[in-house]
Each structure stands twice: as structure tokens, then as C-alpha cells.
Amino acid sequence: MTFDEAARGVAERYQSRPAHYYVRSKLKMDPVTRALHELGEKEPFGTVVDVACGRGQVALLLRTLGLATSVTGFDWDAGKVTNANLAARGLDAVHFHAADVREAVLPQADTVLLVDILHYLTREEQDALLVRSARAARGRVIVRDVDPDQGATSLLTHGWEWVTTTLGYNRGARVSPRSFAEITAVLEAEGLTVSRELCSARGMSNVLLVARRA
Numbered sequence: 226m227t228f229d230e231a232a233r234g235v236a237e238r239y240q241s242r243p244a245h246y247y248v249r250s251k252l253k254m255d256p257v258t259r260a261l262h263e264l265g266e267k268e269p270f271g272t273v274v275d276v277a278c279g280r281g282q283v284a285l286l287l288r289t290l291g292l293a294t295s296v297t298g299f300d301w302d303a304g305k306v307t308n309a310n311l312a313a314r315g316l317d318a319v320h321f322h323a324a325d326v327r328e329a330v331l332p333q334a335d336t337v338l339l340v341d342i343l344h345y346l347t348r349e350e351q352d353a354l355l356v357r358s359a360r361a362a363r364g365r366v367i368v369r370d371v372d373p374d375q376g377a378t379s380l381l382t383h384g385w386e387w388v389t390t391t392l393g394y395n396r397g398a399r400v401s402p403r404s405f406a407e408i409t410a411v412l413e414a415e416g417l418t419v420s421r422e423l424c425s426a427r428g429m430s431n432v433l434l435v436a437r438r439a
């Protein structure tokens with residue numbers, strides 16, 4: 226199955242029109258989904274924990290493409306979790322539940338995904354989540370977030386996040402992007418080897434970190 230076929234199939238799973246259109250455009254426009262597809266084609270993700278999974282479209286895409294053997298996703302936004310569970314009907318080994326990332330126990334998994342969640346947390350909460358993720362991951366921790374060190378594009382990305390959070394589109398306590406050098410240092414201190422690539426729509430400054438257990 227091609228990426229485009231899988232993305233269309235995932236979007237069709239969302240019955241509510243706003244969720245359907247959101248997921249359709251997110252899977253099409255956000256480069257993180259194609260980047261994950263490429264990474265998973267080279268080396269499948271195995272069992273996956275999707276931290277702050279939102280509407281669950283990344284998890285459903287990975288299962289639909291056969292790049293994950295199971296996915297457990299959680300988010301504190303109960304409405305999104307309900308949408309995710311409705312969309313997952315009929316697909317096995319996919320589970321979504323409501324939980325706060327600052328308190329949730331992360332189950333052991335081959336891959337832990339932290340896609341666009343770190344900047345909603347304080348520095349201390351980010352460090353704690355990175356350490357818990359590193360300890361839960363048998364293989365990889367994959368982080369996609371705003372890189373604050375990329376000048377004007379960082380400001381634009383930061384501003385966009387502020388808008389979506391303020392409008393209530395994403396529930397987040399704050400927007401505090403963290404230097405990727407600092408994120409890397411926390412993961413390396415846990416024994417992971419980190420590589421980095423730009424994973425951003427034009428004009429934005431998102432970066433993907435792949436931290437791997439040796």
C-alpha cells in the first residue's frame with residue numbers, strides 16, 4: 226500500500242467532518258508523517274507508544290502501513306481520544322486512552338513517539354518525560370518539535386503554536402520550545418545515540434530527532 230492510499234484510508238476512518246478534514250490535511254501537509262514512513266520502511270517501529278497522540282492519526286497510519294505491530298496512544302484531551310478510538314474501530318492492536326503525560330506510566334515499547342508535545346511542558350517536565358521515554362524505549366525515541374534556534378522561522382512556528390493553543394485547538398499549558406542541543410544531551414545521558422533532521426513545512430522550524438539505543 227502506498228503512503229497516499231494509507232493516508233486516505235486513515236482520513237476516511239474519521240466520521241466527524243472537522244476531524245476528517247483535519248486528519249486529511251495533516252497527513253498530507255505535515256512532513257513528519259512522510260518522514261516516519263521513510264524511517265519505518267528502513268526499519269519497522271515494532272511496538273509503539275504515541276505520547277500525546279491527539280486524534281491518533283499517526284498511530285493509525287503506522288498500523289495501516291504495517292510499520293508498527295501495535296500502538297498505544299494517549300492524550301489528555303478526552304474529545305480527541307474519543308475520536309481516535311472511534312477511528313480505530315476494526316483495526317487490531319491499537320489502543321488510545323486519556324492521560325496526562327506528566328504523570329502517565331509509559332509502557333515498555335520498541336519505539337516511543339514524542340510528536341509536537343515537548344514544548345507544551347516546562348523544562349523540568351520535558352526532562353522528566355525524555356528520561357521516562359528513554360527508559361521505556363527498547364529501540365528508539367523519536368522527537369519532533371520546534372527548534373528555537375532557527376531564527377525567524379522559529380518565531381513563526383512558535384507564534385502558530387501560541388495561536389492554536391490560545392484558540393483551544395490544542396490543549397497545552399504553555400509554549401516553551403527547548404534547544405535541541407539540550408534535548409539531545411538528556412537523551413545521550415540515558416545512553417541513546419541521537420541523529421537529527423529537518424522535518425518541517427516551508428517557513429516553519431520543526432526538527433526530528435531520532436534517538437537510538439545502541
Ligand SMILES: C[S@@+](CC[C@H](N)C(=O)[O-])C[C@H]1O[C@@H](n2cnc3c(N)ncnc32)[C@H](O)[C@@H]1O
Nearest residue numbers: 277278279300301302325326340341345396397
Ligand atoms: C500539537 S498536538 C500533537 C498531537 C499529535 N502528537 C499529532 O502529531 O497530531 C499536541 C497534543 O498534546 C496534547 N497535550 C498537551 N499537553 C498534554 C499533557 N500534559 N498530557 C497529555 N497530552 C497533552 C494536546 O492535547 C494535543 O493533542
